[in-house]
Amino acid sequence: MVPTIVYSDEIRGYDFGPGHPFRSDRYANFMRLLRSSLDAHREIEPRCASDEELMLVHDKAYIDALLAASDGAWLRSSSFMSPDTPLQPGMERAARFIVGASMTAAEVVWKSDTPHAVGVGGGLHHARRSYAAGFCIYNDVAVCALNLLQNHGAERILILDTDAHAGDGTCHIFYRDPRVLFIDLHQDPHTLYPGTGFAYEIGEDKGRGFTVNVPMPPGASDQAYEYALDHIFAPLAEEFHPQIIIRNGGSDPHFADELTDLGLTLEGFRMVGEKVRQVAERVCEGRRVDLLGSGYNQTVLPPAWLALVAGSAGLDIKLKEAFRLPISTDSGLDETRRVVEEVKKNLRGHWRCLRM
């Protein structure tokens, strides 16, 4: 089956301007590499998310404020926006297409016999209900999941967040919701933005046990990630039995990323994609969605996104590392074993599989 890629040039308006680490040339650079690397693929145009769709997650007053601000104004800070996320004219509309791409990718997988789709630009996981932060204004991951739950009859969704940063927005939105099992592998929040996502944060009320934070040590390598995926993600997915897996996260766990200190190689990204495919094939007839948005080394970003797609779609694509690996491929493995034990200890009252 050829990979299904949901992409619109409209998302190129999602650009924070000169000097900011999040620029929109990432999208065109990735699409150029993707189109030249794949023998065959299918591209689908996303829709522009409506107010009603955004309101699955976001407050109307917040949406209206972003709309008003994007109308030619330039906002560096306000009560609904952190200073690292300065809205530029045109961004609000582009963000709607990113949300639309994530929703479209999930709907294609949910409604057709296409088991896998990629939403380009998605994974804006720091956005809260009425607050923009961490380069994210609308939380497409949460809208995408709530759209399936509320409008398409889904009952159990697993979100796997492999971005280097903890997905604090998504975590907060689903913290009391047992319909969504949120598993988040990210760099130890003692050492990286947003400073939350500790192993003891496991959800509240009915959602207790349905938030799983796995803080990876700085330097965490391919083997460390593989260990965490095998010992946390795979068994929990088997026990929770989701109907679909939504994985978000781009290239920022790469060892050469400029904002982070993790240690994945391109082959490590491929491995992450492969694990998601294998687990999805075991638990939910292969239904999985990849949302790709992050990454701050522009040499690494296109091949790392492609590596994720190659692993998740099961494609044999050659990957060439542009930088020399500064650490060993088992870097951080011992510390990751300790973290995994801590995660299991906190959650074993909620999950049988973690008692072993």
Ligand SMILES: [Zn+2]
């Ligand atoms: Zn990130």
